[in-house]
Amino acid sequence: MAKFSKNSLNGKSYRIPDVLDDSVALEDFISQHPSKKIVVVQGLGFVGAVMALVCANAFTEEYAVIGIDLPNENSYWKIRSINDGVFPLVAEDPNIAHLFEQARSRGNFLATYDEVAYKYADVVIVDINLDVQKSTDANDVLSDFSVDLSSFKSAIKSIGSNCREDALILVETTVPPGTCKKIVQPIIEAEFTKRGLSLRKYKLGHSYERVMPGPDYISSIRNFPRVYSGINDLSADAVELFLHTIIDTSRCNLTRLSNTNATEIAKVLENSYRATNIAFVVEWSRFAEEAGVDLYSIVNAIRDRPTHANLMFPGIGVGGYCLTKDPLLASWARKSLFGAKSGLAMSVNGVLVNDQMPKYAYQFLQRVTYELNTKRVSLLGVSYRGDVGDTRFSPVQKLFELLSAAGVKMTLHDPYVSFWEECEQKIYSDIDAVLKDNPDIVIISAGHSIYKQECTINKILKIKPAVIYDTLGLLTDDQIELLMSKHSVYVLGRGDLDNDN
C-alpha cells in the first residue's frame, strides 16, 4: 500500500517511493561538484537541516552538501521540500531563507533518503535525535526513564556500512556520555572489518551544537563557541580543521577536550546546569508567593553580582528538546555505560521539579477561581520560548491538557505558531480573535514580546472583568496596576502585594 508523508507546515502530501533508490540524483549532484569536498548531514530536523545550510555556506571552503533523512512518514516530506526549494522549517531568522537561497543558486545542497550518499562523504555529521522515554507515577511525577539506542545504533551502522575508510564522522547529537567510544566506535569498526577496510584512517569526533531556534538561529551555529574532541589526535585535528571552515573562529573559541567522554559530558552538564538552576529557583518562587514578595525583582537585584548573573527566573515550566531530557541522558549513562551505582540525583531531580511546573499553574488557577471547569480560558502563547515558534515539549501543553481534562473551553493564541501539532489545535495569530468572546481567564503562557506591548494591555483592558494570570513575570508594575483597575491579576512567583506577611 502506498505510504505518504505530509508536510506539517503546509499540509502538502508526498508519496513515499516504493523503490528506494536515489543513486541517479546523487551521481548527478556529485558530478556537478567534481572538486568540492562532500559533507553529508544525517538528520534534517531542527539542528541537521540548519547545520546543512551552514555547511553549504561555509566561510572558507565550498562544500557540496547532502542532507539525508529516513524515507518515512515523519521525514520524507523534508527531503522533497528541500529539493523543491522550500526549507522545511518556519524560522524567525531571515538568514535561514537567505542561506537557503544562496545554496540553491549555487546548487550545492541536495537532500536524499538514500544511504549510498555516505560513500561520497569526506565528512559525515550526525544530527539525529536521541530521545529519552519518561515514565510518571500516579501523581504524574517522573518515576523512571530509559534510553533506547536502537535507532541511533542503526543510523550509525548505515554510515559504517557505506562511508569511505578515511571519512571524518562528526557526532553532534546530544548522546549519553560514553556513546562515541562505547557505541559508535565499535559499530563503525565492526562494519569496516566486515568490509575489509583499514581501521586506521577514519576519523571519529564529537562536537556538540548549541543551536537555538529563533531570531539568531544561524548565528547560534556560526558565531558561537564550540567544544570538540576526537577518539585520537588524527580525529581531533580533523574536527578542528572542519569547524574552522564553518564557524567564525575569529570571534568564538574552539576548545579541545581530551576525549569524547569529556565533550559528551560537557554538553549534558551544560544543559543540566540550566535545568537544575530553574528547578532551584522554582521552590523559591513558591516561597516568594507565600512571603508576599516579587521574586523577579529579587532575582534582578542578585544578578547585579557577576558571580550570580546566571540565576534564572521561574515561569510556567521548562520546555524544548534539551533541558527536558539531557540530565536524564547523563544519569542513565553514568549507570548504564559506566556501571556506577548512582545516577545524577540532583540533575534528575531538576527535571522532575521542572516537569511539575505547569501543574502548579493549574492548581493555582483552581485555588483562585470558583468552578474552574466552567470557565472559558484564553491561552496567550503555546511555544516554549519567547518570540520563537517552537512547541517541542512546551510546558504549555501540560497546562492545556490539565485544563482540557477539567472541561475548560480554551482559545489559543500565538503569533509564531499556526497549528499546534502536539495538541492538534488551531492557533490564532490575531489576539482579538481570542479575546472577543470575553474569556473568564487570560493566561500569559509564553514570553512573546507582543504580550508586553501597550496595545495588548489595552485589548485586555477592554474585555469584561476576568482573572489575568501572568505565569512568567512578563507584566510591569504599571501594567499590573492598570489591569487591576478592572481585573484580578496574579503573577506566578510574585506574592500578593497587599499580603501583610
Added chain:
Amino acid sequence: MAKFSKNSLNGKSYRIPDVLDDSVALEDFISQHPSKKIVVVQGLGFVGAVMALVCANAFTEEYAVIGIDLPNENSYWKIRSINDGVFPLVAEDPNIAHLFEQARSRGNFLATYDEVAYKYADVVIVDINLDVQKSTDANDVLSDFSVDLSSFKSAIKSIGSNCREDALILVETTVPPGTCKKIVQPIIEAEFTKRGLSLRKYKLGHSYERVMPGPDYISSIRNFPRVYSGINDLSADAVELFLHTIIDTSRCNLTRLSNTNATEIAKVLENSYRATNIAFVVEWSRFAEEAGVDLYSIVNAIRDRPTHANLMFPGIGVGGYCLTKDPLLASWARKSLFGAKSGLAMSVNGVLVNDQMPKYAYQFLQRVTYELNTKRVSLLGVSYRGDVGDTRFSPVQKLFELLSAAGVKMTLHDPYVSFWEECEQKIYSDIDAVLKDNPDIVIISAGHSIYKQECTINKILKIKPAVIYDTLGLLTDDQIELLMSKHSVYVLGRGDLDNDN
C-alpha cells in the same frame, strides 16, 4: 570568681570587669564629637568589626563610631583590643590596618560592652551572628536543623530598651526571611511602648552585607552593590541615605526592594544559589572520575558561554559562615515563620551534599592507599578559601577529624593561619617543616596560590615517593606530569588519564 577573655590571635588575656559600667568612657567619647552623627555597630565579628571601620571612614560624612559586643569570654578581648590599638582580626587586606590607623588618629572609633551606647546612636547596625544548629544521622548525613533566635532576640531587645525614638536600626545580619517584620519590629515596638516612646519616628531597615574576608575585605563592603529595604518608606529612605555615605555608589548600584521580606530572601537565595551550584557539580565530579575525564577543563569550556559563566568547580568541600547554613535558615523560615508545609528541599539538599564532600576525599584516600591509618599525612591548607586565613566551618576540619579518628599522623601547613582554633592545632607556615619527614601522603586541601608555585612543586618532588592528592584541581597538567615522575598523583574530579573508559 574573676572571668577572663583571651585574645585568640596573640594569647593575651583580659579580665572581664565585675561591674559592667562603661558610661564614663562613652560620655567622654561623645563629648569629643559634639557635631558628629553617632553610628553604633552591634557585634565585632568578621562583619561588624570591619563594618565599624568602614563607617569610621565613611566617604561623605564623618561619623563617630562605637563598636559594641558582649562582655563574655569570646568577645570581651575584641573590645579591649580595639581600644588598645590592635585590630581584632588578622587580614590580608592592607586597607584594614590603614583604615584602623586613620580612625585612631581621628579618635572617632571606640569599642564598648555597655548597652548605654545605643542611647547616643543615630544609626544602629546589627551585625551579630545568627547560627543554625545542625544534626546528623549515624552516617554523618544532615538529618535535621533548627534555629535558636533567643540571643538574637535579646540583642534586639537591648537596642529597643536603650535607643532613641528616631534612631535608624539597620539589620545586616543574615536572618531567616521574615525576621525584621515578625521578630525585630515587634520587639522594638514592645520596648518603645514600655518606655512610652512614639512608634512613628524610628526607622527599621535591612540591607545585607556581602563581606568577603581576604585581600579585598574593605572593598567587599565599599565597592560592592547593595540591596536594601525598610519597613516603610521613611525607613527605606533613611537606609538609602546612610548607605550613600559609606558605599561608592558611583561604582555600585543600590537596589531598593519593596519590603524587608524581599531583601531577607535575596540574601539567603543568593547564597543558596552558590551552595546548590556547588552541590550540583559535585555529583558530576564523581561521574568525571568514573569516565576518566577532567571536570575542571569541562567546566572551563562551558564557562565560555556567558549564560554558564557561574558554573562552579567541585573541591574538598564548602566552608565559611554563609554557604553552610543560609539555605537552612531560609528553609526553616519558610516553615516556621510563614507556615508553609514544605521547606526548600533543593537548597537544603545542597548543604547536605556539600557537607559530605570531605568524607569523599577521605574515602578516596582509603581506596588508593594501603592501611591508611599507618600513614603520615601532610595537609597543605586548612582555610576554607584560597589565599585567605579563614577557618570558619572549613571543610578541611572534617577531613582532619576523619584522618585523626583513623589514627593518621598529620602535619599541617597554612601560610595564613598560625593556630587552628577549631581543631586546636599548631599550623606551620614553613612548607619545609611539613615535608621534611617525608610524608606518605600530601593533600592539597586549600586553594592557596603558593601550592601552585614552582618552588612548592620542587619541594614535593624532593620527598620520597608518596601519594599526592590535589582536592581542588589546583595543579596544571605539566605539574601533574612532573610529579608523576616520582609520585602517585590523584586529582579530585579528574579521572585517571590512563582509564580507557
